[in-house]
Amino acid sequence: MKFTEEHEWLRPEEDVVVVGITTHASTQLGDIVFVELPEVGTTVAKDDEIVVIESVKAASDITAPLDGEIVEVNEALADNPALANEDAMGEGWFIKIKPSNPSQMDAYMDEAAYTAFIA
């Protein structure tokens, strides 16, 4: 699993990468009340704003960590956005990207580096 400085986690799963936000990020955001997800089939470039997270406090953007195509979004978040708080690293995932340039993963932190980053 890899981590970005934007507090996203990336978990490769066969030929796609599952993306969510870290437990640290979801705790900082507070209670998440709405997640706006991109449409399946959208082609995204790294750093494009693709997800909006609304917490009780404010709206925040999540950017695409990789170039690629959105192949799946977590529909469960529409009815239960709190999943992103309750299980940020698991059931609260946001999107699956099919990367067009998988080597972009190499630039991101491993878990030890991320743990040090947020310390």
Next chain:
Amino acid sequence: MPDLSHTPLHDLHVALGAKMVPFAGYAMPVQYPLGVMKEHLHTREKAGLFDVSHMGQVIVRGADVPTAALALETLVPVDILGLEQDRQRYGFLTNDTGGIMDDLMLANRGDHIFVVVNAGCKAADIAHMTQNLTGVTVSEVTDRALLALQGPMAETVLSSLDPKAATMRFMDVADLSLAGAACWVSRSGYTGEDGYEISVPATQAEALAKTLLAHDDVEPIGLGARDSLRLEAGLCLYGHDINTDTTPPQAMLNWAIQKVRRTGGARAGGFPGADIILREMSDGVATKRVGLLPEGRAPMREGVVLFADTESATPIGHITSGGFGPTVGGPVAMGYLDAASATQGTIVFGELRGKRLPLTVTSLPFTPANFKR
């Protein structure tokens, strides 16, 4: 946060694990470990304790209470003279153009009028009153904290410390002895729930707060939930929903201006901006504050511009407060709309991230008030 003032409960907030943020020059708890959503729901279901010591507590004293009341009526368009002893009412300071300089609470305490004003306005309010009121003294109370205990269990909790609490009605004021402290208590609040606001000597504030928090039904509540509670209750936040550019009639606050101060009343007018405010009360206003219920789940917050449809280029209003309402279970907002669109059931569109999303104009409050009248 070195330049921020601390309330007498600062150390307690820190010990309770609050996240402290700057607010109106004070370090204030925005939330505790429970989190905004659960703090909000807890207040509606049981009772929440709020530190509102940043607000201004002011004593206006004249030769007698009618003298102080009549002096204040030159700045505040409500019936202060008619306020019975140990009763409180809502009011506001207006300016020469009818705008609202601050909103406040006024109580007749028998030998003075006790005024509670917003933290961000208190210096300006006190200067304004000192400068413009003759024959009275205006003094800020700086040695007392202000707590609010809100929610359906507030009466049970407070009357366990002083049984007199249970005998008070909404907007009554009384001296209570709470955990050994001589407190000035009103049955009022800013959540839409039953509850009390408690002025307590600063040196005894922490002990009282701890006594209240020791009760199983009481949790500490931060500014985050205070905001979502008052928004669901349809109550204005000064500087957002009301300001010097909004008049009381535009803000739908005519209810706070009693008949005696209106055209035809015994003490009609005689406050700053009276010509404008009284004319708007008789002729109507061009823009009005309304409740707005977004149709989807996306919160629409302060600043979102409102349109009549998905195409038109001309705005018809804007949102002044908005967010997620935990009790409503979805987004809620309030804002100003052109009077023609400001009727219940009208669909308007808010522009959010390049899309126009529908909202329904709704009566306020979003959650029913639970006052003990």
